Amino acid sequence: MNKKLLGYVALFVGIALLPAxxxxxxxxxxxxxxxLFACAFNLLVGFTGLLSFGHAAFLGTAAxxxxxxxxxxxxxxxxxxxxxAGAAAAVGLVFGLLAIRRSGxxxxxxxxxxxxxxxxxFLQAPFTGGEDGLQSVPRGSFFGLDLANDLTLFYVxxxxxxxxxxxxxxxVHSPFGQVLTSIRENExxxxxxxxxxxxxxxxxxxxxxxxxxxxxxTKTLVLGFATLTDAIWTTSGLVILMTLVGGMGTLVxxxxxALVIIALENKIGDFGKLLADTTGVAWFNGLGESVSLVTGxxxxxxxxxxxxxxxxxxxxxxxxxxxxx
Numbered sequence: 315m316n317k318k319l320l321g322y323v324a325l326f327v328g329i330a331l332l333p334a335x336x337x338x339x340x341x342x343x344x345x346x347x348x349x350l351f352a353c354a355f356n357l358l359v360g361f362t363g364l365l366s367f368g369h370a371a372f373l374g375t376a377a378x379x380x381x382x383x384x385x386x387x388x389x390x391x392x393x394x395x396x397x398x399a400g401a402a403a404a405v406g407l408v409f410g411l412l413a414i415r416r417s418g419x420x421x422x423x424x425x426x427x428x429x430x431x432x433x434x435x436f437l438q439a440p441f442t443g444g445e446d447g448l449q450s451v452p453r454g455s456f457f458g459l460d461l462a463n464d465l466t467l468f469y470v471x472x473x474x475x476x477x478x479x480x481x482x483x484x485x486v487h488s489p490f491g492q493v494l495t496s497i498r499e500n501e502x503x504x505x506x507x508x509x510x511x512x513x514x515x516x517x518x519x520x521x522x523x524x525x526x527x528x529x530x531x532t533k534t535l536v537l538g539f540a541t542l543t544d545a546i547w548t549t550s551g552l553v554i555l556m557t558l559v560g561g562m563g564t565l566v567x568x569x570x571x572a573l574v575i576i577a578l579e580n581k582i583g584d585f586g587k588l589l590a591d592t593t594g595v596a597w598f599n600g601l602g603e604s605v606s607l608v609t610g611x612x613x614x615x616x617x618x619x620x621x622x623x624x625x626x627x628x629x630x631x632x633x634x635x636x637x638x639x
Contacts, residue, residue, distance in 0.1 A: 322479075322483075322566075325566070326472070326476055329342065329346075329472060330469070330472060333465055333468055339464045339465055339467070339468040340464060340536065340537075341576075341580060342468065343467065343468055343471045343532075343536045344533070344536065344537070344576060344580075345572055345573050345576045345577075346471055346472065346475045346532075347471070347529050347530075347532050347533040347536060348529070348533075348553075348556065348572040348575070348576055349475065349568060349569040349572035349573070350474075350475050350478050350479075350525065350526075350528065350529040350532070351369075351373055351526050351529035351530070351553055351556075351572070352553050352556040352557050352560065352568030352569070352571055352572045353478070353479060353482055353525070353565070353568045353569065354369075354372075354478075354482075354522050354523075354524075354525035354526040354528075354529060355369050355522065355526065355553045355554070355556075355557055355568070356557050356562060356563070356564075356565075356567070356568045357482055357485065357486070357518065357521065357522045357525065358518055358519060358522040359554075359557065359562060360557065360562040360563035360564070360567075361486055361491065361494050361495060361498065361518075361563065362494045362495075362497060362498055362514075362515060362518045363497060363498030363499075363501075364414075364421060364515060364518070364519065365421070365422045365554075366413075366421075366422065366425040366519075366522075366550070367422045367423065367425050367426035367429070367547070367550050367551075367554075368409065368425035368426050368427075368428055368429025368430075368547075368550055369425075369429075369522075369523075369526055369549075369550050369553055370429055370433075370544065370545050370546060370547060370548075370549035370550040370553070371405060371409070371428065371429035371432045371433070371545060371550075372402040372405060372406055372522075372523040372524075372526040372527045372530065373402075373526050373527070373529060373530035373533070373544050373545070373549060373553075374432070374433070374436060374530060374540070374542075374544040374545025374546075374549075375398075375401050375402045375405050375432070375527060375530070375545070376398035376399055376401060376402040376526075376527030376528065376529075376530035376531040376534075377398070377448075377530040377531065377533060377534045377540035377544040377545075378436060378441070378442050378448060378534075378540045378544075378545075379397055379398045379401040379402075379531070380394045380395060380397065380398030380451075380530070380531035380534045380535065380540075381448040381451040381534045381539070381540040382441050382448065383397045383398065384451050384452055384453075384454060384534075384535070385448070385450065385451050385452060386441070390454055390455065390456075391453065391454045391455060391456045391461060391535060392456055392457060394454075394531070394535070395474075395528065395531045395532065395535065398527055398528070398530065398531030398534070399524050399525075399527040399528040399531055400524070400527075401527065402523050402524055402526060402527020402528075402530065402531075403520050403521075403523050403524035403527060405432070405523065405527075406519055406520045406522070406523020406524060406526075406527075407516075407520050407523075409425060409428050409429075409519070409523070410515075410516045410519035410520055410523075411516065412424060412428065413425050413428070413519070414512055414515045414516050414519065417501075426547060426550070429545070429547060429550060430547060432545065433542065433545045433546055433547070436542060436545050437542060442540070442542075444542075445542065447539055447540060447541035447542065448534075448539060448540045448541075449538075449539045450538065450539070451534055451535070451538045451539060451540070452538075453467060453535060453538070456470050461535070467535070467536065471532055471535075471536060474528070474532055475532075478525055478528060478529075479565075481525070482525070482565065483565060485521065486565065490514070490517075493509055493514050494514060494518055496509075497509075497511050497514060497515065530544060552575065555571070555575060555609060555613055556568055556571035556572045556574075556575050557571055557623075558571070558613065558616060558617070558623060559571040559574055559575065559612060559613065559616050559623055559624060560572070560574070560623050560624055560625055561622055561623025561624060561625035561626035561627070561629075562622075562623060562626070563626070564623070564625045564626055564629065566625050567623050567624070567625035567626060570623075570624055570625050571623065571624070574612070574624075575609060578608055578609060578612075579609075
């Protein structure tokens with residue numbers, strides 16, 4: 315086993331031990347769901363070179379479909395997750411067939427337009443609950459395991475994430491993944507070598523949509539609800555931010571980006587209160603309401619100083635040191 319795989323194993327073992335160290339399992343599960351969402355998005359933008367502005371559509375589709383399947387159809391959790399991910403992949407196929415006809419900003423704007431159309435469908439559809447969302451989704455069981463227990467659900471979610479991460483790893487390091495990289499680097503050259511680039515881009519788009527759907531389905535299972543926030547365009551912007559902050563084109567980068575952004579959203583209020591108590595400046599108490607401002611500043615700093623993201627810059631620094639030695 316090479317050093318990189320040993321590093322991944324150590325990472326996942328460390329995550330598995332977090333609840334024993336007193337970390338709230340629901341918070342870790344939420345980070346894992348968004349990390350999977352960011353990894354799925356990174357498969358498309360980081361390894362294929364297709365920037366989608368509409369990935370929230372797949373997260374939201376799976377979230378609603380899984381919630382409906384578990385609550386109304388009373389399907390078992392594994393089947394509910396599979397139905398949700400399958401629905402997202404189907405939507406991804408439709409989006410892909412329409413969007414891959416164009417490239418660059420035109421591709422991005424088509425995905426955004428289609429995503430917003432789907433958002434308004436969710437807003438009006440009776441099964442989504444409209445602005446109230448789909449509430450009180452039961453967890454059920456997972457192959458005999460009672461998911462009502464947060465710790466049991468945590469290890470199920472971690473297992474799902476590891477399986478999805480392994481799939482992405484295999485895709486990236488397969489001949490198919492090499493073709494995707496060649497399309498990202500020079501699509502005209504890939505075409506001249508005889509590859510049907512439209513076919514490869516469509517397949518990458520559907521795979522990314524299905525994995526993003528799995529993230530949305532798992533998120534509904536964890537939190538017990540699905541809302542319009544899952545499908546709105548700002549969620550598409552959020553996953554772009556996670557990927558850029560962590561490191562686009564790296565496998566671990568989106569995970570780091572998701573951790574940074576979700577931790578900010580959940581803990582910045584506590585940090586602001588601590589600063590207010592320490593410095594006596596009451597303004598810091600309102601820091602929790604300024605998450606968008608803080609994440610925006612982080613994005614600006616990353617773009618200006620860390621163009622390759624946190625993980626990308628760390629990897630570049632290590633390579634420079636190895637070359638110097």
